Amino acid sequence: MSKHPLEKWGNVVGNKRSRWITLTLWLLIVVVLSITLPQINSIENYGGSDLPEDVMSEQASAIIDEQFSSDSGIPLLIVWYKEAGLEREDLQSIQGLYQELAENPLNAQTTLPPFGDLPTEALLGSVSENGTSIVTPVFFDEKANTDTLKENLAKISDITEEQFGENPYETNMNEDVLHARFSGPAGISVDATNLFMQADVKLMITTVILILVLLFVIYRSPILAITPIVVVGIAYGVISPLLGWFAENGWIDKDAQAVSIMLVLLFGAGTDYCLFLITRYREKLEEVENKFEALSLAMKESGGAIMMSALTVFIGLATLGLANFGAFQRFAVPFSFAIFVMGFAALTLLPAILAILGRVAFFPFVPRTDDMVRQHAESKNKPYKAPKPKHPVMTKIGEFVTNKPWLVIIVTAVVLGGLALTSTQIKYNYDILSSFPEDMDSREGFTIIAENFSPGELAPVQIIVDTKGADIDLTEQIAKIPYIDVVSEPTVGESNANIQLYEADLNENPYSNEAMELMPELKADIENILEEAGIEEADESYWIGGETSAQVDTKTVQKRDESIIQPVMVVIIAILLLVYLRSVPATIYLVGTVLVSFFAALGLGWLVLTAFFGAESIASSIPLYSFVFLIALGEDYNIFMISEVWKNRKTQTLKESVKNGIAQTGSVITSAGLILAGTFAILATLPIQVLVQFGVITAIGVLIDTFIVRPLLVPAITMVLGRYSFWPGSLFKKQD
Numbered sequence: 011m012s013k014h015p016l017e018k019w020g021n022v023v024g025n026k027r028s029r030w031i032t033l034t035l036w037l038l039i040v041v042v043l044s045i046t047l048p049q050i051n052s053i054e055n056y057g058g059s060d061l062p063e064d065v066m067s068e069q070a071s072a073i074i075d076e077q078f079s080s081d082s083g084i085p086l087l088i089v090w091y092k093e094a095g096l097e098r099e100d101l102q103s104i105q106g107l108y109q110e111l112a113e114n115p116l117n118a119q120t121t122l123p124p125f126g127d128l129p130t131e132a133l134l135g136s137v138s139e140n141g142t143s144i145v146t147p148v149f150f151d152e153k154a155n156t157d158t159l160k161e162n163l164a165k166i167s168d169i170t171e172e173q174f175g176e177n178p179y180e181t182n183m184n185e186d187v188l189h190a191r192f193s194g195p196a197g198i199s200v201d202a203t204n205l206f207m208q209a210d211v212k213l214m215i216t217t218v219i220l221i222l223v224l225l226f227v228i229y230r231s232p233i234l235a236i237t238p239i240v241v242v243g244i245a246y247g248v249i250s251p252l253l254g255w256f257a258e259n260g261w262i263d264k265d266a267q268a269v270s271i272m273l274v275l276l277f278g279a280g281t282d283y284c285l286f287l288i289t290r291y292r293e294k295l296e297e298v299e300n301k302f303e304a305l306s307l308a309m310k311e312s313g314g315a316i317m318m319s320a321l322t323v324f325i326g327l328a329t330l331g332l333a334n335f336g337a338f339q340r341f342a343v344p345f346s347f348a349i350f351v352m353g354f355a356a357l358t359l360l361p362a363i364l365a366i367l368g369r370v371a372f373f374p375f376v377p378r379t380d381d382m383v384r385q386h387a388e389s390k391n392k393p394y395k396a397p398k399p400k401h402p403v404m405t406k407i408g409e410f411v412t413n414k415p416w417l418v419i420i421v422t423a424v425v426l427g428g429l430a431l432t433s434t435q436i437k438y439n440y441d442i443l444s445s446f447p448e449d450m451d452s453r454e455g456f457t458i459i460a461e462n463f464s465p466g467e468l469a470p471v472q473i474i475v476d477t478k479g480a481d482i483d484l485t486e487q488i489a490k491i492p493y494i495d496v497v498s499e500p501t502v503g504e505s506n507a508n509i510q511l512y513e514a515d516l517n518e519n520p521y522s523n524e525a526m527e528l529m530p531e532l533k534a535d536i537e538n539i540l541e542e543a544g545i546e547e548a549d550e551s552y553w554i555g556g557e558t559s560a561q562v563d564t565k566t567v568q569k570r571d572e573s574i575i576q577p578v579m580v581v582i583i584a585i586l587l588l589v590y591l592r593s594v595p596a597t598i599y600l601v602g603t604v605l606v607s608f609f610a611a612l613g614l615g616w617l618v619l620t621a622f623f624g625a626e627s628i629a630s631s632i633p634l635y636s637f638v639f640l641i642a643l644g645e646d647y648n649i650f651m652i653s654e655v656w657k658n659r660k661t662q663t664l665k666e667s668v669k670n671g672i673a674q675t676g677s678v679i680t681s682a683g684l685i686l687a688g689t690f691a692i693l694a695t696l697p698i699q700v701l702v703q704f705g706v707i708t709a710i711g712v713l714i715d716t717f718i719v720r721p722l723l724v725p726a727i728t729m730v731l732g733r734y735s736f737w738p739g740s741l742f743k744k745q746d
Contacts (some may be wrong), residue, residue, distance in 0.1 A: 020309030024365035032362035040247035045250035060336030070555025077503035083149035083490030087194030193455025321351025404676030408669035432613030466515030469557035592739035611711030684714025
């Protein structure tokens with residue numbers, strides 16, 4: 011009788027000789043790639059826009075670059091504050107700083123206000139009415155990356171310390187001294203990068219420790235606890251330089267946030283795939299004495315589910331490549347590529363390592379066949395102990411579900427449905443500052459501006475109009491708009507005198523939802539002003555730029571991406587399930603239950619974030635990120651469990667196949683779910699709110715899939731549908 015292809019594959023990569031060849035090849039690849047290619051974290055972070063070129067805020071930015079080069083660039087706002095009031099000496103020191111920057115420009119420095127050449131009295135006009143604060147800008151090239159900006163901020167800090175005799179950037183805001191903080195887009199960009207750099211190290215260390223502890227507690231074997239970490243570590247040794255190579259050649263853009271989450275995904279999902287095979291290998295070692303034969307049989311029974319799970323996650327995450335929003339696009343390749351390599355490692359490297367370790371991997375609880383247990387007992391002069399029943403807890407759960415499926419369906423539907431309805435109450439934000447800790451420099455700088463100036467000064471709205479040759483000045487009309495605090499005199503285009511630029515400060519936080527809601531009004535007001543000024547085709551004669559306008563465009567683009575990626579991903583996964591299971595009803599309820607658990611996770615996550623983390627809203631990107639992860643990873647567990655039911659059904663009654671399917675996969679999926687949820691929960695310990703929110707919601711979603719959907723809801727639906735669960739596959743024809 012011909013062996014199963016996966017059984018043959020297990021022998022190819024994990025026999026007595028090939029196990030060492032497989033391990034050596036992996037290690038050689040890691041060494042060669044590490045020597046010849048750059049690591050992904052050594053590549054400069056992407057610093058461009060996330061928006062497509064055809065949205066209004068990007069069009070406005072392009073016009074500003076072309077017509078107002080002196081006003082273009084990334085602004086750094088240096089916010090100066092002294093509670094007792096700024097003194098003349100303070101302003102003179104600020105002038106000294108700007109004099110030095112004028113004489114010795116920084117790398118990528120473009121425009122610098124001539125504060126060093128002005129009389130000190132001239133600066134007094136820029137001081138806040140209460141005399142405590144002043145904001146001074148420095149502009150940098152828009153192409154300057156974050157590393158360059160970070161170096162420049164460090165140099166400004168050093169020059170400031172020379173001018174003032176102390177460093178006002180390192181002060182405690184409670185002290186009655188001169189304070190300085192870097193804010194504005196440049197300061198925010200550097201702060202965000204610093205947060206993610208700190209997050210990477212913390213994530214790596216904490217994730218490894220958590221997985222080691224959980225594996226040791228669950229399996230009580232030190233060698234087994236280390237094995238998945240080794241496999242994931244070697245896989246990362248391949249992934250990191252290859253991603254670095256992709257980025258170096260311009261095929262992808264490096265995104266620090268994507269790399270941070272990729273680490274969590276790699277360790278969480280990678281450990282899951284390892285556990286699927288390790289658990290089956292341990293079972294076979296209790297049935298077969300030869301460890302190589304046991305490994306081949308374990309590959310035969312778990313390899314298909316691992317391949318299908320990895321393929322589902324790979325394709326699901328790759329759908330992010332359909333996005334127009336840059337941050338979503340930049341996640342697609344690192345996530346999907348990491349899963350692809352990890353899935354391949356689980357089917358090649360892990361079997362080789364298990365073949366080398368054999369039963370020793372499970373020390374001190376070594377799995378043995380019944381004959382080996384008897385021989386071991388005799389050699390120790392101890393009585394033979396019959397093995398205890400396997401999976402007693404999960405067996406009882408299986409009996410309960412198969413005996414009372416309608417009760418399970420009704421209760422879980424009420425609970426998950428109620429939580430899903432809660433998700434409709436979620437409030438979203440597009441404010442990057444809200445992701446920062448309150449003591450972060452750029453956030454403290456914004457707080458100073460908001461309390462002492464117009465809050466809109468942090469990121470003015472840029473209003474560009476095409477006068478079409480008319481001699482007009484719209485300053486007065488724009489200033490009369492009720493939500494505008496201050497508006498600048500118009501600046502005329504350098505090569506087109508018909509183009510005018512007005513910079514207006516809103517009376518709202520420019521990063522807030524309230525400010526975003528003003529943008530449609532502003533567009534209508536500007537259009538009316540142009541019509542009253544006699545400008546033809548007024549609706550095509552203006553552009554609104556700046557951070558607030560960009561956030562409105564971000565919302566629009568993200569909604570578009572969600573409307574495309576979510577249904578495409580669901581359809582692709584449904585097709586994969588249909589091909590794998592050959593069952594229409596099973597495909598529908600497997601996809602449907604994971605969708606319900608996603609919305610339930612959003613709802614429960616919202617309750618947790620508001621009750622325990624003080625969140626008033628969550629980042630707008632969270633729904634799509636969580637959707638992609640939870641749908642793909644949730645189907646992982648469904649596939650592993652339902653594969654066991656389908657296999658059992660060939661020789662067992664429906665009730666037995668479902669009950670045994672729950673029992674046989676329960677412990678491994680529960681362990682895998684706890685580990686995966688734990689790795690995502692680690693994100694909640696970081697100081698970056700968007701990662702906290704993503705981590706909490708995704709961890710909750712994984713736990714819902716692990717403890718409700720997979721062991722209860724899916725088996726109960728399978729029982730209720732009976733043999734129609736298998737329609738139109740061959741198992742549909744099988745009668746109990």
